[in-house]
Amino acid sequence: MDLDQKTLLNLYKTMTTIRHFEERGIPETGQRQMSASVHSSAGQEAVPTGICAHLNDEDYIGSTHRGHGHCIAKGVDPKLMMAELFGRATGTNQGKGGSMHIADMSKGMLGTNGVVAASVPLAVGAALTSKLRKLGRVAVAFFGDGGANQGVLHECMNLASVWKLPVIFCCENNGYAESTPVEYGLSVANVADRAAGYDMPGFTVDGMDVFAVYESAGLAVARARSGEGPTLLECRTYRFYGHTVFDNPLSYRTKEEEDIWRARDPLKQFRERVVPEGIITAEELDRMDQEAEEMMEEAIRFADDSPMPELSELYEDVYVDYPLDMMRRGVNMAD
Amino acid sequence: MTTTTAAMTSSVAREIMYREAINEALRQEMERDETVIIMGEEIAGGAGREHLGIVDAWGGPFRTTVGLIQQFGNERVLDTPLSEAAFVGTAIGAASTGMRAVAELMFVDFVGVCMDQLLNNAAKMRYMFGGQVKVPFVLLTRIGAGFGSAAQHSESFYSIFSHIPGLQGVVPSDAYTAKGLLTAAIRSDDPVVYFEHKGLYGNRGPVPEESYVLPLGKARTVRPGTDITLVGISRMTWVCTEAADELAKQGINAEVVDLLSISPIDYDHVIESVKRTHRLVVVDEDTPVCSIASDICARVAEEAFEYLDAPPSRVTAPHTPVPYSRPLENIYLPNASRVINTVVRLINGN
Numbered sequence: 001m002d003l004d005q006k007t008l009l010n011l012y013k014t015m016t017t018i019r020h021f022e023e024r025g026i027p028e029t030g031q032r033q034m035s036a037s038v039h040s041s042a043g044q045e046a047v048p049t050g051i052c053a054h055l056n057d058e059d060y061i062g063s064t065h066r067g068h069g070h071c072i073a074k075g076v077d078p079k080l081m082m083a084e085l086f087g088r089a090t091g092t093n094q095g096k097g098g099s100m101h102i103a104d105m106s107k108g109m110l111g112t113n114g115v116v117a118a119s120v121p122l123a124v125g126a127a128l129t130s131k132l133r134k135l136g137r138v139a140v141a142f143f144g145d146g147g148a149n150q151g152v153l154h155e156c157m158n159l160a161s162v163w164k165l166p167v168i169f170c171c172e173n174n175g176y177a178e179s180t181p182v183e184y185g186l187s188v189a190n191v192a193d194r195a196a197g198y199d200m201p202g203f204t205v206d207g208m209d210v211f212a213v214y215e216s217a218g219l220a221v222a223r224a225r226s227g228e229g230p231t232l233l234e235c236r237t238y239r240f241y242g243h244t245v246f247d248n249p250l251s252y253r254t255k256e257e258e259d260i261w262r263a264r265d266p267l268k269q270f271r272e273r274v275v276p277e278g279i280i281t282a283e284e285l286d287r288m289d290q291e292a293e294e295m296m297e298e299a300i301r302f303a304d305d306s307p308m309p310e311l312s313e314l315y316e317d318v319y320v321d322y323p324l325d326m327m328r329r330g331v332n333m334a335d
Numbered sequence: 336m337t338t339t340t341a342a343m344t345s346s347v348a349r350e351i352m353y354r355e356a357i358n359e360a361l362r363q364e365m366e367r368d369e370t371v372i373i374m375g376e377e378i379a380g381g382a383g384r385e386h387l388g389i390v391d392a393w394g395g396p397f398r399t400t401v402g403l404i405q406q407f408g409n410e411r412v413l414d415t416p417l418s419e420a421a422f423v424g425t426a427i428g429a430a431s432t433g434m435r436a437v438a439e440l441m442f443v444d445f446v447g448v449c450m451d452q453l454l455n456n457a458a459k460m461r462y463m464f465g466g467q468v469k470v471p472f473v474l475l476t477r478i479g480a481g482f483g484s485a486a487q488h489s490e491s492f493y494s495i496f497s498h499i500p501g502l503q504g505v506v507p508s509d510a511y512t513a514k515g516l517l518t519a520a521i522r523s524d525d526p527v528v529y530f531e532h533k534g535l536y537g538n539r540g541p542v543p544e545e546s547y548v549l550p551l552g553k554a555r556t557v558r559p560g561t562d563i564t565l566v567g568i569s570r571m572t573w574v575c576t577e578a579a580d581e582l583a584k585q586g587i588n589a590e591v592v593d594l595l596s597i598s599p600i601d602y603d604h605v606i607e608s609v610k611r612t613h614r615l616v617v618v619d620e621d622t623p624v625c626s627i628a629s630d631i632c633a634r635v636a637e638e639a640f641e642y643l644d645a646p647p648s649r650v651t652a653p654h655t656p657v658p659y660s661r662p663l664e665n666i667y668l669p670n671a672s673r674v675i676n677t678v679v680r681l682i683n684g685n
Contacts, residue, residue: 334673
C-alpha cells in the first residue's frame with residue numbers, strides 16, 4: 001500500500017462521515033422539512049472521497065442533486081449542512097437553498113444543483129478563471145450517468161478541450177437515472193468511451209474502490225494542474241437507496257443486483273484491504289465510525305437549536321444591488 | 336360568457352383524482368388516434384428491462400402516465416434519455432410530419448435546456464413557413480411551489496409561454512378540467528403547453544368516463560358573486576374560493592373566475608365579470624413582473640376602466656426565487672389571508 005497512514009485515515013474518515021450524514025441526516029430532514037427533494041449518496045462515498053483528496057480549498061467542484069458526499073469530501077461542515085437541510089438560518093445557504101443547492105464558496109464548492117448537469121459549466125467557468133488568472137487551481141465537474149446525455153455536458157467537454165481548461169469531468173455512473181437504467185439511454189458501453197470524441201483521455205474505474213478512484217483522480221488532477229487540459233473520469237458506483245428516499249428502488253432494480261453492490265460497500269472494502277496489512281486497526285476504524293455518529297448527533301442538535309430565518313430574509317440576496325421595495329411592490333404580501 | 340361549472344348531462348361522472356384524469360385523457364386519445372405518441376423521462380420507468388419483468392416501473396414521476404406502456408407499447412410510449420433539447424425537439428419534428436406528439440418536461444424549471452425548440456421551432460414554424468405546416472405538439476409540464484423543493488423545482492413560469500406568439504397554454508385546476516383540457520390540447524393543431532400543478536394531483540372530482548373536450552382559451556366561473564372578481568390561476572383558484580367563503584361571513588360576496596387558459600387569456604370572461612362587480616384581484620403564484628396577473632390587470636384597466644371602483648390588484652409571489660426554508664416558502668405563496676386582506680382594503684376604498 002503506497003498511501004501513508006494519515007492519507008488512509010482521512011479517506012476513511014471522509015467516507016464514514018458521508019455515510020453517517022446520509023443515513024442519519026436524511027430521515028431527520030424528512031421529519032422536519034417534509035421535503036421529497038433529498039437524494040442519498042450512500043454507497044457512492046468512494047468517488048468524491050478519492051477525488052477530493054487531491055484537491056485543496058482553493059480548487060473547485062460543481063455538484064449534482066445527489067451532492068452531500070461532494071460537499072463533505074470538499075470540506076463543507078456537516079453541521080452547517082444539517083442546518084441547511086433543516087431550513088435554519090445557520091445553514092450553509094441561510095436556509096434559502098436546501099439539499100439541492102448547498103454551496104460553500106470558501107471551499108470552492110460551487111453548489112449542489114437541481115438541474116441535471118447544470119453545474120458542469122460552472123466548474124468549467126471556474127477552471128477558466130484559474131487559467132486566466134494563473135491561479136494553478138483545478139475544477140471537478142460531477143455529473144451522473146443521466147447527465148452524461150445532457151446537451152450542456154457535451155458542449156462543455158468540447159469547450160474545455162479546445163480551450164485546454166484545467167477541469168476533470170467526473171461521471172458518477174451508478175447505473176440509473178431515476179428509474180431508467182443507464183444502458184437504455186447511453187449510446188456507448190462506457191461513458192468514458194466518449195472522451196475520444198472530445199480529444200481528452202477517458203478512464204472507467206471501479207467507483208466502489210477508493211484506492212482506484214484516488215489513483216485515477218491523481219492522474220487527472222496532475223494533468224489539469226500541469227496545463228494539459230481536461231480528463232473524463234467515469235466511476236462505476238451504486239446508490240444503496242432510491243432516487244429519493246421516497247421511491248422503492250425494487251420497482252426498477254432487482255434484490256440480487258442490490259445485494260451484489262452492497263457486498264462491495266466502499267467502507268467494507270477499505271476495511272478488508274487496510275486492516276490485514278496492519279496499517280490501521282479495526283478498532284481505529286470503529287472509532288472513526290463512532291466519531292462520525294457523534295458528529296451527526298451534534299449536527300442535529302445544532303440544527304434544531306438554530307433559529308429559522310427571519311421572514312425578511314425572503315427578500316435578501318436576490319441581487320447585490322436592486323431597489324428592495326421592488327421585491328414586493330404591488331403583490332400584496334402579508335403585513 | 337359566464338358559465339358555472341358545466342353540468343354533466345347524460346354522462347357518467349365518477350370521482351377520480353387529477354392525476355388519474357390526466358392519465359385517462361392520454362389513454363383515450365391514444366386509443367382514438369394511433370398517431371398520438373408520448374415521450375419523456377420516467378414516463379414508464381425502468382426502461383429497457385422488460386426481459387427482467389420490469390415494465391412501467393414508475394408510470395411517470397407523479398404517476399400520470401401509469402399503464403400506458405402496457406397498453407400501447409414502447410413505440411408509442413417512449414422513455415427518453417436525459418436530453419430535453421433532443422426529445423422535445425424530436426417531438427416537435429414528429430408533430431410537424433404527421434404525428435400528434437406529446438412530450439413531458441418533468442418540471443417547468445427545466446425549460447431552459449429545451450427552450451430553443453419551443454421558442455424558435457414549435458412557436459414559429461407555421462408562421463415562418465407561410466402556413467405550410469401545423470405543429471400538433473403538446474408539452475406536458477408541471478408547476479407549483481409549497482413542497483420544500485426549493486428554487487429549481489418550484490417555478491410557475493407560465494407567463495413566459497403566454498408571451499410567445501405561436502404557443503397556447505392551459506392551467507387545469509381540477510380533475511374535470513384536467514381531462515377536458517388535455518383532450519383538447521392533444522386534438523389541437525397548434526402547440527399547447529399543459530401545466531399540471533404539483534399540489535393538485537390528489538384532488539378528486541367528478542369526471543365523465545367518456546371522452547370530452549373543454550374549449551381552449553376559455554375561463555370559467557366557479558363561484559358567482561357581486562362585490563369583487565377574484566381571478567385564480569391553477570391551484571390559486573381554490574385559494575380564491577377559500578378566501579371567498581371567509582369573505583362571505585363578512586358580508587362580501589366575491590365572484591371567483593378560474594382562468595384555465597394562459598394563452599389565449601379569456602379577457603372577455605374577466606371583463607364581463609368586472610362589469611358587474613367593479614373590482615378585480617388576480618391571484619397568481621408566479622412572480623409579479625410581466626406576469627399573467629399584470630397582463631390581466633392592464634387589459635381590464637384599458638377596456639373596462641369606467642366600470643372599475645378600485646384599482647385592479649394582484650396577489651402574487653414576490654420578485655424572488657422560491658426559498659427552501661418552510662417559514663419563508665409559506666409567506667412566499669399567495670394564501671387566502673392575503674387575498675382577504677387585499678379584498679377588504681379595496682372594498683373599503685383605501
